[in-house]
Amino acid sequence: MPSTDPYGDLVRSPLGSRLTGALGLPRPAQLRRHEADTPDITGTVLVLGEGAGAEQARTLVAAVGAHPVGEPPAEGGLTGVVACFDAVAHPGELSATALALGGALRALGPSAHVVTVARDPEQAEAPAERAARAGVIGLTRSLAHEMRRGGTANALLLQDGAALSDAGPAGALAFLLSARSAFVSGQPLPAGPGTPATASASPGATAPLAGRVAVVTGAARGIGAAILRTLARDGATVIGVDLPAAGEDLMRLVNEVGGTALALDITAPDAGRRLLEHARTRHGRLDVVVHNAGITKDRMLANMDAARWDAVLAVNTASQLAINEVLLAEDARDTVAADLRIVGLASISGIAGNRGQTNYAASKAGVMGLTAATAPVLAARGGGITAVAPGFIETEMTARIPLLTRELGRRLSSLQQGGRPEDVAEAVAFLASPAASGVNGTTLRVCGQAMMGA
Incomplete structure (x- = not known):
């Protein structure tokens, strides 16, 4: 991908590194991301x-092709750390593992991933136990800044009595340790x-x-x-949906990845029915829905008009509700998989708010x-619904932001x-x-730990 961050390129040059270091300026590192035919965890x-969590972590780390150790190597170069706090029941029990983690940080190599493992504090009844579990989240957030x-x-939070070795936590751990989570x-x-776990669900599965x-x-x-490209890379048969005006770009893309295209206004009353019918007639089934389409029409609320407000809510929120309703209806079960997974695109603006974006944030x-409200419905079927909240992402849209604002968006993470x-x-x-x-009902931020809403 061509660089859109000249400052980042400068920092990573020998002269730029010395200059920015001397001036105390931000020095963003080159992130290790997924590369084809290269293991994500090595x-x-x-x-x-101590206890069951650590023993299970060692087994899982070995299963994905990495080498688990109990002490940081003298030569450094750690690619990751799994710190297990899953047995803590009191804040006083955090210190041993937390301080051992601190002592290992200097042994981390570039783009290393630290994952703390605890039980979900929301599912603890005893105050001391909840305090200890919440403390793990606090230390993890602070560590991420360091x-x-x-x-x-x-932090990986075990829910509903899950063991780390269960399919859900094992898959989440593999993701968080991998190059695929570089900006999380x-x-x-x-x-x-x-x-x-099935073969396709096992950590490190290629498709x-x-x-x-x-x-x-x-x-x-x-x-x-x-x-669309990433889902196709991971083995999915893909259906690309966009407005008729984007038809040429859409056809070029689906031809590239071997999918099919559907020109569709997702706010149309029959959008859900048409999407379902396309999946039924062209592919015979539907397993995954990604609600990515979205628009912005920014104005200060004092200057906002009904047309701008209504258009943003119709595309970004109401369309997802309407399409989900069609897909979850009884008469769609002949096409829609019982383990349907839905992923919606949220934003950190919806978490922290943003000046001039009241409609978008709403x-x-x-x-x-x-997402949270629909989760029990999907769980009852054997599926799930989640959301992703991106932060500042290098796109054509962010490239049009004024330079100073754009630089602040990049560096404030x-x-x-x-x-x-x-x-x-x-x-x-x-x-x-x-x-x-x-994983069900949750929103995962992909923002490099942006200060906005942190």
Whole structure:
């Protein structure tokens, strides 16, 4: 991908590195991202903690091809750390593993991934136990701000009595340790037991979406195009959906990845029915739906008019509700898989708000709301619904932002750079896959731990 960040390129040159270091300027590191035919998890991973979680972590790390160790190597070069706090019941029990983690940080190599493992504090009844579990989230968020050389830190929260070795947590751990999560940092990811692992769900599977049919709205360009390509790379048969005006770009893309195209206004009353009919007649089934399509019509609320407000809410939120209703109806069961996975695109604007974006923030907060509310319905069928909230991503849209605002958006995160469309696509692909069977109803931020809403 051609660079859109000249400052980042300068920092990574020998002269630029010395200059920015001397001036105390941000020094974003080159992130290690997924590369074709290259393992996502390699090298040496330190496993800390006592009890069942640590033992299971060692087994899982070995299963994905890395080398688990109990002590940081003297020569450094750790590619990851799994710090298990799953047995803590009191804040006083955090210190041993937390301080051991701190002592290992200097041994981390570039783009290393730290994952803390704890039980979900929302499911604890005893105050001390809840305090201890919540403390793990707090230390993880702070650690993410301290990571260097492109490293990340995230928390895996075990739900509903799950063991780390269960399919849901195992899949989530593999994602968080991998190069596919390069722009995810400072985030808690809850995971329940999930469904028994299949070959496609196993960590490191090369085609986790093989045999599945996936639809992506707003697929003609930008993040949508990256999502479509990534799902196809992971084995899915893809359906690209976009407005008729984007038909030429859409056809070029689906021909590239071997999918089919559907020209469709997703706000049309019959959009859900037409989408379902396309999947039924062209592919015989539908397994994954990615609601990526979205628009902005920014104005200060004092200057907002009904047309701008209504258009944004119609595309970004109401269309998802209407399409989901069609797909979850009883008469769609002959086409829609029982383990249907839906992924919606939210935004950190919907979490933190943003000046001049009251309509957009309302629409994206709405996506997170409908995701949480729909989760029990999907769970009862054996499927799941999640959302992804991107931060500053390098796209044609952000390239049009004024220079100073654009630079602030890039640098005001722990990773001190903007993400790429493929960073969002990797998160979507994980959440759409069987490996995410234990993740439901949650919104995952892909923002490099942006200070906005942190």
